[in-house]
Structures are given as C-alpha cells and as structure tokens.
Amino acid sequence: MKSSREIMEILEAFDLTGSYRAAAELAGCDHHTVARYVALREAGQSPVAREHRARPIDEYLPKIEELVVRSSGKIRADVVHRRITAMGFTGAERTTRRVVAQVKQRLREGQRRVFRPWIAEPGLWLQWDWGHGPVVGGRQTQLWCAWLAWSRFRVVIPVMDKTLPTVVACLDATLRSIGGVPTYALTDNETTVSVDHVANIAVRHPEIVEVRRHYGMTIRTCVPADPQTKGGSEATVRIAKADLVPTATNLLDQYRTFGELEAACRAFCDEVNDREHRETQRRPVEALAEERTRLHPLPSAPFTVAFGTTRRVNWDSTVSVEGVRYSVPHTLADTRVWVRFHGDELIVTSVGDHGPVEVARHARSTPGNPSITDEHYPPRPDHHGERVPRATSSEEVAFLTLGPGAAAWLVEAAAAGTRRIRSKMAEAVTLAKLHPTDEVDRALGIAAIAGRFAENDLLRILTHNIGRDTTEPTRAGEDHSLQPGTSAWSRFGLPTTDPESDH
Secondary structure: OOOHHHHHHHHHHHHHHOOHHHHHHHHOOOHHHHHHHHHHHHOOOOOOOOOOOOOHHHHHHHHHHHHHHHOOOOOOHHHHHHHHHHOOOOOOHHHHHHHHHHHHHHHHHHHOOOOOOOOOOOOOEEEEEEEEEEEEOOEEEEEEEEEEOOOOEEEEEEEOOOOHHHHHHHHHHHHHHHOOEOOEEEEOOOOOOEEEEEOOEEEEOHHHHHHHHHHOOEEEEOOOOOHHHHHHHHHHHHHHHHHHOOOOOOOOOOOOOHHHHHHHHHHHHHHHHHOOOOOOOOOHHHHHHHHHHHOEOOOOOOOOHHHOEEEEOOOOOEEEEOOEEEEOOHHHOOOEEEEEEEOOEEEEEEEEOOEEEEEEEEEOOOOOOOEOOHHHOOOOOOOOOOOOOOOOOHHHHHHHOOOHHHHHHHHHHHHOOOOOHHHHHHHHHHHHHHOOHHHHHHHHHHHHHHOOOOOOHHHHHHHHHOOOOOOOOOOOOOOOOOOOOOHHHOOOOOOOOOHHHHO
C-alpha cells in the first residue's frame, strides 16, 4: 500500500511524461500501479483513499454494533471481545478494541445534540440556581446565584436554607438589585417552584404562582435532568463556588461569621459585574444600565405573605412568639418584622429599602425561657472593670484634676464606705497648693492601694514620701534581712550581773 506522498509522486511523474512506463521508472514502481492510480483520479475518486480489505472481524461487526447500541455506548471493549470470542472469533483483543472505538465514535456522531444559538434580548430573561456554599458555624450555607441573560449581570446571595420564603426574599432582593422585573425567570425544578410533573408538564407551587402575579413575571422551569437548558445560571454557580467556597485551589480562609460570607458575596458581585465580559466585550454594570430601560417597574412593596406573621419589635429589641421572647438586632426596635417557624427554628425577616432580609434565627424555645443573642445588642461598658469617676461640680473637678491617683483614691474610698469623703478631697486639693501636685497624686494612689482612708493618713504618706525617690522598690539583699540574728544566744548559760537577780 502506497503512502499519500508516494501516490502524489506517481501522479506527478505521469503528468510530466504522459507514459505509464516512463512514470513507473521515475517513481520506482510497476506501470500497472501507475495506471491504477491514474484511473482512480480520472474517475473522480480519491487516489489516496485506502481500500478496505476484508478482515476476520468483519463478520462479527453487526453483533458489535448491536452490543454498543443496546448499551448506549457504555459497554467495554473487553466485554465485547469475550462475547465474540465465544461466537468463534480468533483475532486479538487489540483488533476488537479498535473496532469498538470506531463503532462508538459513529454512535456519538449520530446522537450528537445540535444546539441552536440563543440570542438573548434585553429585559427578557432572568435565571437563578442554587449552589452549596461554605460551612459557617458548623452549618452548610446555600448560595443563591442569579444571572440576567442579556447584560450578564450576576447577583449572589448567601442564605441558610432553600425554603419558599427564602426563595421569595432572594428573588425580591435580586429584582431590586437589577432595578426592575424581566418578562421571564427560568430556574430548576425545585419543590418550592414545581410540586409535581404530569405528562411531562410541571405543576407550579400555588404560592409561587402568587409571587409571579405580584411581580408580573412568568416563572418557567427547565427540562427535568437537563441542565443545558439553563447554562447561564449553571456557569454562575460554578464561578461563585470557585471564588467563594474555601478550597485548596483558591486558598481562602474559613468564614468565622455569616456576616463575613455576606461581605465576600457583595465583593464578588462588585468584581464580576465591573470587569469586561469575555463574550459581550462589555462590563455587565454598563449593559445593565441599558437593559433597565426594557425592564418592567418593580412593585414598591415586596411579597410578604410567605414570610409568616407580623410582629412589633418591643423597646428591648425582642418579639413575642407563642409566649416566648426572641431577640432581634437593636436597630429594629419599634419596627415591624415577620416571623415564621421552619422546623425547630424561628426565622425573623425584616423588609427594608433593599428588600426582605433575614435578620435573626433562633432555636425554638418554651415559655419562661427567652432566647436572647448578645450580638443583637450594642456592647455595654464594663461597670466593674472600668469604674471611671466623672466630675459633676467644681470641687470634684479640682480633685480629679490632680491625676489618676486621685481617681483611684475616690473609687476605693467610696467602695470602703469612708466617712467625710468630701472634706478629705478638699484637704487633698489644699495640700496640692502647698506641695507638688504629682507628689499629692502619688500619695493618693498609695493610700488607695493600702486602703488608708482615715484622718491625716494622706498627710502622713505625703510627709513620708516627699523628696524620696520611690521609682525603684526596696529589695531584700545580703546586707539587710528580716531574719532575727543569733547574737542573743551568745550569753546563754553565763551568770548574770543583774544585782536584782539574787532577789
């Protein structure tokens, strides 16, 4: 069998000489070979096409095709080889593998799905899908990933569950983020959207139908088990998970709080919407400004029926549900919120300028056992650890101006129940006029540490310390010790010379 290069050289030699034998001499082959290739070219056939030669496996080819088709291309070549060997095939397994690969390739080419390009129109399609978010506080979070088809504008919102109220809250927040309502919204067949399928027709959830009417938007679902019908939202989920979920690839740290995850999602949306999209060659935030002109107006009030029942937040930042008090952020005091139970949890939702937001989540409690979260209240001063006197009169100002020792003396003297504390404060102010102020303040500090608040204690400490350098404490050494000596025992047993000892 000649190679393609050799065949072309044979044809060039024939075109040059016009003779089969002369061309055969130039090409180094038989003149019958030259005649055969020239005849194929003259007949319009490819002279370089290889002729199919009969092989021993050809008689088993129909069986191989049957096995590949029945298994939808899943069967392995070694299984096919065992089957045809039992039928009498004596060839090598390598031959079987080659033929099985060819049959599978023809099967794939015949079953390849053909897609028609989807040309998105502005203001027409919004898609959303869910992705598993990072674990925060031992709980698995969920990522709501929405995608506006024409402008490629993305919205990612972290949540704790995928219940219907959460879907409504995320949908409202997304619509307020893009500034309008598109004509259609496409999503997967979650139970919050489609409760059943009858004859391949999706049966919508009754409440999602009410949501659709409220926003004036048609909600559609993709074909079951066919993610290719919503590839835009699938890509959004993949990109969001790659950038937000801590893995060994992106080297992200774990999120300590849910607030950190929310901040990371906002930063992610700002980044992807402000950079040029690969296909449109435009920044999504710029395209969104143009697409907003084609969106429907957004209702001023969100759909709140799914959020539960309303409650008024008390002055102590709590709501009462079934006789139990649950705390909410203190900024919501004297406002209205929505509460609902989801399993063993109470979920509190607030509706603000940017749509509904989950503001609190508590484990279900019983009457008499309120559920209070410290994070819902501003930090309180430590009255026991940071007792700082604040002057309310000119006399108190004059005393506290002496320094920190004066403040410490006042705190400790008050705690000890010292009598005539105001006159002693006036005495300290008078002493500060006669002696250096820092010396008086140091004496007050020493009195506070030693607990000496009696009459004239301050004057005695001041008199003792004036002129002394007390920056270095006195330390015991070899020259001085509190241990009594043994000199008194030196005269033990000797006669005494005391004249009165004889009496």
